[in-house]
Amino acid sequence: MDSGVRTFAIADLFLAQMLPSAFQLVATAPDDYDAVIALWNSCEGVRANETREEFDRILERNPGLSSVIRRGNELAAAVLCCHDGRRGYLYHLGVAPQFRKLGLGRILVEHSLAQLQALGIRRCTIFLIADNKPGEAFWTRTGWRERTDLKAFARDLSP
Secondary structure: OOOOOOEOOOOOHHHHHHOOOOEEEEEOOHHHHHHHHHHHHHOOOOOOOOOHHHHHHHHHHOOOOOEEEEEOOEEEEEEEEEEOOOEEEEEEEEEOHHHOOOOHHHHHHHHHHHHHHHOOOOEEEEOOOOOOHHHHHHHHHOOOOOOOOOOOOOOOOOO
16 A cells, blocks of 8 residues: 655665664655744754745655655654756755754755756755854765855845
8 A cells, every 4th residue: 555655765875874773764745844844944044934835836846856854753854855957956954953963964965966866967056044154064064065156146026
């Protein structure tokens, strides 16, 4: 019987060995909205303000790219991952405080990158809130580099 939950087989042995045995990495589902938004917004340096409709649209357009890690029914970590056909993007990586220092953030990132690479995506970008020092330390420690040649601009399309 299909439970409706898509479980990933972590192909990379390194990641499989890193994931603690009581934890499960699964694809993010639309029903995860309330829990992941709450998790992300409880994490220092993360601001998630997607509406339910935007969240559902991201998941629909990027099937299987966003993922969560659970211990039983408890949400431990989550990341929002998508791409535009050329570049990948990671948004809102968050790990619940009681599950930090277990490597769950790194596992989610590496899993997302492997998923993007399998689709032919050759680069991934993150957007980091400027004063998020712990986030900056994480991303630097895990092999990311700051793009000093670019500035980000945005324009709101609705009032």
